[in-house]
Amino acid sequence: MRCVLVANRGEIACRVLRACTEAGLDSVAIFAEDEAGSLHTELATRSVGLSGEGPSAYLNVDAILEAARSSGADAVHPGFGFLSERADFARAVVAAGLVWIGPSPDAIERMGDKMTARITMREAGVPVIPGCEIETDATGDDERDLLTVLQAVESAAVEVGFPLLLKASAGGGGKGMREVSSREGLEEALRSARREAMAAFGDGRVYLERLLRNARHVEVQVLADEHGRTVHLGERECSIQRRHQKVFEEAPCPVMDEDLRARIGAAAVAAAEAVAYVGAGTVEFLLEADGSFHFLEMNTRIQVEHPITEAITGVDIVAEQLRIAAGERMQVGDLHLQGHAIEVRIYAEDPSNGFLPSIGPLAVFRPPTGPGVRFDTGVREGDNVSPSYDPMLAKLVVHAPNRPQALARMRRALNDFVVLGTTTNVSFLRDLLDQEAVVGGHTHTTLIDEVYPSGWTAPPVGEAARAVAACAASVPPRSVSGTSSNAEPSPFITIGRRLP
């Protein structure tokens, strides 16, 4: 393994490309036509342009394999999202004679289909969420099939009980998932979830799960190599979500104890071993207040929030992925957790308007720095946030000796983070960090809805802010189109000290 093509974009592509450089490997970035010159292309040894714009470019298996061939790559790292959990892509990579940096296609398939995964886990003795897989024969007549499924769903729902979650078997990340509170809502939920799942995954099968309220989303990082060793790296607490996507993650989980960690860790290892897993993966659980936990799903790829595990374990998970894919033994020692880490996801979205995605120029983009602060970004000042891609721009991670210090460090970092020109969730996150439920560690999956029952409102514009805005508007502006009428020196050539 000498040259890794990273079949992704944004911050995770940057993360993986840097890991390749540090591992002494050459690397290849790919980019859609609308992403030429983006940050990840600069971190690779070489970069290859793909036809087309938007996510579809990164989903074009043939084009990606051709890019690997033409650039001399001999391995493919899929990152997360896009093709990372597509068994057919993994198979195509292997068939092309390239190293696939991930688990076997078979393991991806068995975990990617959530219904199959539930059955596999039950057989492996891993507790799953009470629920029911809906298995019906398809006739090809969509409306007729829908009615058959609806009948099965309605009768299963009686056993599962309301409220429940109707989920697409091929789904994930909140897609194809609907919360249903009563029998009346089942049909619309089924139609809409099936449609979303068909569009996103080409597979409309669904299953039901009991809705566990006030449960925590706790996940366990696992690593397995080809030499028969499977370990877990402790848990991450990822309960705080908006629109079924995580926004705030921490490790360790505030209510974890050694006994529970040993049990949930063993369950995660059992889950991985049940599918002969090799590589880095994450087993997600719902943890209830009484300490019982249920398998939710396994993500057969690197996870967005892997940095918090890296912080407290000292393991470089991406470096281990490369090592494992090369057939080497993992270099992980005994598990020893050090301090507390928190990650927040920086989204281009408007938290005061239902967290809807926003777009615009990153006219000013100055991430926080300082001890214990890690910033994984896919963008930099001057970039444009496009509506085509996932709105996650970056991840801000802090590591500190304990949870209160980590919270304090994150507050300081968020205060210092300046993003102008595009609406982001930074001010919302800063507010969230002061909420009693977060400070006290009483996190669960509906926390944001409960803390902000009528949505979040941006802080009022005070006197100082108005004064700044007025002055900034009064000096000759630098327009966004780039023509400058400003005689002030640019910051990077001003050499004199300035008076405060």
Next chain:
Amino acid sequence: MRCVLVANRGEIACRVLRACTEAGLDSVAIFAEDEAGSLHTELATRSVGLSGEGPSAYLNVDAILEAARSSGADAVHPGFGFLSERADFARAVVAAGLVWIGPSPDAIERMGDKMTARITMREAGVPVIPGCEIETDATGDDERDLLTVLQAVESAAVEVGFPLLLKASAGGGGKGMREVSSREGLEEALRSARREAMAAFGDGRVYLERLLRNARHVEVQVLADEHGRTVHLGERECSIQRRHQKVFEEAPCPVMDEDLRARIGAAAVAAAEAVAYVGAGTVEFLLEADGSFHFLEMNTRIQVEHPITEAITGVDIVAEQLRIAAGERMQVGDLHLQGHAIEVRIYAEDPSNGFLPSIGPLAVFRPPTGPGVRFDTGVREGDNVSPSYDPMLAKLVVHAPNRPQALARMRRALNDFVVLGTTTNVSFLRDLLDQEAVVGGHTHTTLIDEVYPSGWTAPPVGEAARAVAACAASVPPRSVSGTSSNAEPSPFITIGRRLP
């Protein structure tokens, strides 16, 4: 303790001020007239200007105490350098009713005078470097006193043996220190060391130490609180020096084992306890190839290279300083080292010209980022490097699971570090990282002289570099004086993607 005045500047002031913010404390920065607007003044709750320019402003005890009074500070953190090891300053702070964030004036005094420290350590059973304290009576007639001292030095030198080090008792950081290889060199070394020591410390007393060649400089971080607990946080290997100042530090020491760490750690704790030490301190040793170690000196303050210990222990040393000074118990648990950390000091100096300090504008200053990279800086793009202050601009720290990965990460970080407009040691450090002695961990205090016997030479200017320079010179320049004749958009308002 509610508001801490940081009696320092540059990167350590920034480090301490951020720690205050994260600890929920208000903070006060001080600045000389030529440092108004510098980075550290922006990180404090408020900043107070001092009269005068240059280091003398930061050495004015009365002005600093007045700044504390006028700004409502109730504690003083001295950082390192400047007044940090001046017992009289510590006494004045305490006498003004303020909390001194450091050890007692008595402990500073007993360790600050290197001759007294040697005697104290001998009595505490800590091995010291073979040598001799020169104690003579002063008459006030400088030339006559010098001759008396010279006589004593000459007779002591016979016992110590050549080559030896002649050191000022009040010295440190290479100041007032001369290497002497034969009796003939003693007089000039004595004159020059005394003069430097008198100028810097107002104290010309000297002592002799045997010059231990090929020894490693290994130091142990200690922490002690008022509740009787003294712990060590493992060692740092700081052998690689130029002009007797450290440039490359790592933790753990590549040749350390558990047994040696326990013994050298115990010696460090004994050293601290011998002077009833409270706070953070560093006990420096010379470690010989046979595993024997000798006390060199104790630094009674935070150390430049403390971040590498923070990285591998998970302890926030500055946060502990604040806690200890407030009379609380330290929160440090059992020692557990995680991974490997390396720090390089970024100096404004010319490595191809004897490491002489350089000055200029930081016209472009883009530090590296990415997982496992910490950058503690006192400057940012646009600042001017002045000849008045210490040439250390910043510290680049990496943390990785093991030493080879840490070296690889540091190489990547140094490659990515762009500083234009002022000559720094970045390219030198990058070269150093490839040297076999560094890669193999065979570090000792004369490594740089041995690896670069006739000095370091900057890499040749290749075709690509000439092409870039020619193109950069061919486009309308932005002049350093700040008037812009460039129609290109400024980077932070360019919103379109660019072609690679």
Next chain:
Amino acid sequence: MVEFRTPEGTVEVHPVPDGRSWIVGDHRLTRLDDVRWSVEGEGRPARIAHAIRVDDDVWLHVDGRVHRLSLVEPGARSGGAEGGCTAPMPGAVLEVLVSVGDEVEAGTPLVVMEAMKMEHRVMAPTDGTVVAVHVEVGGRVLQGQTLVDVETDVS
């Protein structure tokens, strides 16, 4: 004089030049570089603010929070009807749930859109009657584009 559009109406702010600084009410502001300002006032220590103008908005960061203020001046674009009848982001129309003449209540779903691989519902902002539907299934819409007109009932 600078005018901003706010939810409470137009606000006028009058910065007065004073040497290298500007005085605005109780605040003194000094420009540090293209985007950074020193802000003094309210009896607090000086602090750093960042501000930049993008089109007809001023974006700024002060005291750890970001604000966006819309300028009122010749050539300024409309602040946009921020009600629920406009597309909250660019995307495609998946379903149109109402027709002209329908009576709707505040919160009634009007249109289902797809953007960033997620479905989003656009709801009626008030009780009223649908008087126009400007989109059809499969059509693409821009951010801020009006999808449906709902007229408040006068009863």
Next chain:
Amino acid sequence: MVEFRTPEGTVEVHPVPDGRSWIVGDHRLTRLDDVRWSVEGEGRPARIAHAIRVDDDVWLHVDGRVHRLSLVEPGARSGGAEGGCTAPMPGAVLEVLVSVGDEVEAGTPLVVMEAMKMEHRVMAPTDGTVVAVHVEVGGRVLQGQTLVDVETDVS
């Protein structure tokens, strides 16, 4: 055409504009922003370089290394005698160790300076005779200022 002063003499470089790029020998350079360039050539993948002009020097960073090239052009200041007889940095003169007429060898200490709280010796760059001493003890000197003139002996 751009001329640089190098230790081996003056070097001429001829960038040729080509659309958005410049061609320089085997290299193609494209400006990305004020300081960043894309560099292609030598059969290697494109990489990013940083460059900025400060006074009559161009500073640049490419392939992980920093270079400084001095421009030769009207108005350019002297490259400076980089020999040992000039002050390597601003500071104060502590000792003058030679007088006019002294024969010195390369490496003979001429002047002791103090700067940044350290003592530095300025040595003779070549064998020769001291023909002028421009400083005295206690005086302050600027970086690059000539301290002592040493004339190479013609024997």
